[in-house]
Amino acid sequence: MAICSAHTTTSLHSPCTTTVSNSGFRQKHVIFFTSSNRRSGGGRRHGGTRTFHVSCSVDKPVVIGLAADSGCGKSTFMRRLTSVFGGAAEPPKGGNPDSNTLISDTTTVICLDDYHSLDRTGRKEKGVTALDPRANNFDLMYEQVKAIKEGQAVEKPIYNHVTGLLDPPELITPPKIFVIEGLHPMFDERVRDLLDFSIYLDISDEVKFAWKIQRDMAERGHSLESIKASIEARKPDFDAYIDPQKQYADAVIEVLPTQLIPDDNEGKVLRVKLIMKEGVKHFNPVYLFDEGSSITWVPCGRKLTCSYPGIKFAYGPDTYFGNEVSVLEMDGQFDRLDELIYVESHLSNLSTKFYGEVTQQMLKHADFPGSNNGTGLFQTMIGLKIRDLYEQIVAERAGVPAEAAKV
């Protein structure tokens, strides 16, 4: 038995009160009330969108934050996450074709670029990058994420990456799992406090550089100098506003050059660390062999043969920005299915629903970048952890055992 009540806010044109009795678990009753008081800010400033929908739901969204630099695989990560819940993620139907939002049965992923307060020209005029908090509307971000978390639909602005302009808003209704991904999900303390779980994708400078060379030089014909210059130009703001967020993350995926090939700088073989904060509610870190001890593991040996340079895992406790964490590391890449299932079978606390689910997920998206290395593996593992966290929260709210609340 769940009771829903409509929410009102001072920005609504008229009050709304309603009570719905709902005995069917997982059914959702939404009441819309729209108020669009759009303020024009010289055609570019667009922070004034204040569209609220009053709704009620027995399962208010679980809110996940994913922080990373652009071009660092956030969208791949999101596709892996939504896939864990089944069903593909697609842009809102019939909406803006340049929408940054992805919606699946259970998950809505929004891009925080949509909260840019300055469009491309505006940023240029003011001499600020998209990384700069002054180019972003954190008040609106906070209000809307909070509204979604409370079960209310919102009219979220759209930043058009093609035109560099701010497009008319789109309707976002509360999903089961609401993911905010972008440059600043943990920058503003108010937004940060709304997150049930947070992830930071930390790509080392060496790997970022190798990736950019591969993409911008090989595929787009940029010069090495211009790539270096663009990275250098971006670095001060990145270090000032993006990077510090990782201290708040519940999980950090750190991507580093391999240590298996001496002096490798190709960035093709990667060493990836999954840094998992201890003591986070509803999140039990994955471990290798023996929880809380320090391990290195080269699975390639008598039972499993691997091609050069092989695969090496490490696991152990550590501290990260003063927090106790468990770190799982994978260096190298999978060549064959048996390697992947062998590794999966030796990891514990995976929150899978059946033996081999990690491998199944990885194979399902074998064409995604990173499917043969630690980025894909750890993204998949975090996806499963988020499903588990969601199910625990829903079960807790409903006062039923987690088993009954499975997605």
Added chain:
Amino acid sequence: MAICSAHTTTSLHSPCTTTVSNSGFRQKHVIFFTSSNRRSGGGRRHGGTRTFHVSCSVDKPVVIGLAADSGCGKSTFMRRLTSVFGGAAEPPKGGNPDSNTLISDTTTVICLDDYHSLDRTGRKEKGVTALDPRANNFDLMYEQVKAIKEGQAVEKPIYNHVTGLLDPPELITPPKIFVIEGLHPMFDERVRDLLDFSIYLDISDEVKFAWKIQRDMAERGHSLESIKASIEARKPDFDAYIDPQKQYADAVIEVLPTQLIPDDNEGKVLRVKLIMKEGVKHFNPVYLFDEGSSITWVPCGRKLTCSYPGIKFAYGPDTYFGNEVSVLEMDGQFDRLDELIYVESHLSNLSTKFYGEVTQQMLKHADFPGSNNGTGLFQTMIGLKIRDLYEQIVAERAGVPAEAAKV
């Protein structure tokens, strides 16, 4: 149903033939026939003892060889081994008080020094060390070990370590497990081929030196120079005749200085390797976490706290003198019971009969040297492996499942 027949050899004064029908498993029928044709070799040369006993038994001894330098813990190892089978090992009752033999219910351990063909004075005169094959009677060693293995009692000579003389022989009857320990159990190919399992205790020069300093300098008042000189004097023969035997061993226990304390040369904290040959019948190497892969493990962490310098394990496949081996390594030492049981619980293929048996054995002999480090741990583990090997061989001979043949 087992049939026993008496054995005769050409050296017997009269032929002996008998057939005993024995339906009771593990009962033993022994027929003695003694022929002592002692040749006096100037009071010192004593290789002519040719005393044979004809016997028959359904469970002929399993023969184990243990090689190591003197003062390297062979006797401790033997006490651990006999303890695994229950019952204490004692010198033969009513015999020579300087006998080197240890007898328990299941095990007889003889010292191969008893096959010295030259006594102390004789060696001095000829200018050979006890390590030199010329000071040892391998023909007699072979004949007597072979006889015991065939179920026949022998009159084995005794080398008196106190007087440095060869004493009158003692009667050795075939036990369940016959252990030959000393400098040369794997030196002579004929003797080597009689061994069902062989072990080499390999103490590194650094540790040997540290131990000798502790014993000879601290306890016996020798000078550092004299200790160095005695080690140097011994080294050429050791390297020529003792050390090469390790290539034949089924298991090698290698004792090295710790790597946990930088530049440690005290020899108190040890790094010990257990090198286990693959493909040895009735012997399945112990492994850590994942058989055949390469692992390092620092169990001291969240669940287990250890004092400085902690404990570190390593495990993995390797080659040793061209043979495929599995190597288990322990660096550091146990401070408390919970550390030991924690480590035991993470090792596999231990051949224990109940959970915690390794720990129980270690605790039982907590006063033995090495009980808090890898020497004691691996000696205990090898003891359990020998029990397992014995039970498998007995079961195989009797054509019954191993379970029915437990000691």
